[in-house]
Amino acid sequence: SQQGEEDPQALSIQEGENATMNCSYKTSINNLQWYRQNSGRGLVHLILIRSNEREKHSGRLRVTLDTSKKSSSLLITASRAADTASYFCATEKGNNRLAFGKGNQVVVIP
Amino acid sequence: EAQVTQNPRYLITVTGKKLTVTCSQNMNHEYMSWYRQDPGLGLRQIYYSMNVEVTDKGDVPEGYKVSRKEKRNFPLILESPSPNQTSLYFCASSRQGHQETQYFGPGTRLLVL
Secondary structure: OOOOEEEOOEEEEEOOOOEEEEEEOOOOOOEEEEEEEOOOOOEEEEEEEEOOOOEEEEOOEEEEEEOOOOEEEEEEOOOOHHHOEEEEEEEEEEOOEEEEOOOEEEEEEO | OOOEEEEOOEEEEOOOOOEEEEEEEOOOOOEEEEEEEEOOOEEEEEEEEEEOOEEEEOOOOOOOEEOOOOOOEOOEEEOOOOHHHOEEEEEEEEOOOOOOOOEEOOOEEEEEO
């Protein structure tokens, strides 16, 4: 079944460094979304990138989409302690459903 | 303030005692859904609703019921809770469907003894 899968699963970096995480999916999509979740709280939408877009920016976030490889990456530049969270990609699963990956835990060390 | 609210936020119950988790959104969204989040399994969709009186099963609907009598409310009902339904539950809504930005509630942490 189609589902976003993030890689790597866990990442620990120093404040100021960049963090990159990847997401792969299995079937064709119209768009892919990235969300952030702070510990035990609701998910917050970060970026939606459409299938005809290759790159999208939002502040310190940069998302790329490679439909030929069925993969997306999320780059957080100049990380801050407040970026410590889990990051999820979400893709369509057909039948009006959305599938989330298992999440990528990022720890930014001050 | 645009938001999705869930109640209760925390709940401890016993096996077999029916419970309802409420979800309400004030954004006039048509699409609403319920997810459960478990360690190592990520978020899994339980049920979703495209509009009033239209509901469909997600990936893990067993043991759950939902209703959509009004646009703003989408309660999750556990008729006979079991310990394997201990989880963190999230309600989400979007303007028209799964392909749009999802707005999540704060979550309901449920423990079934």
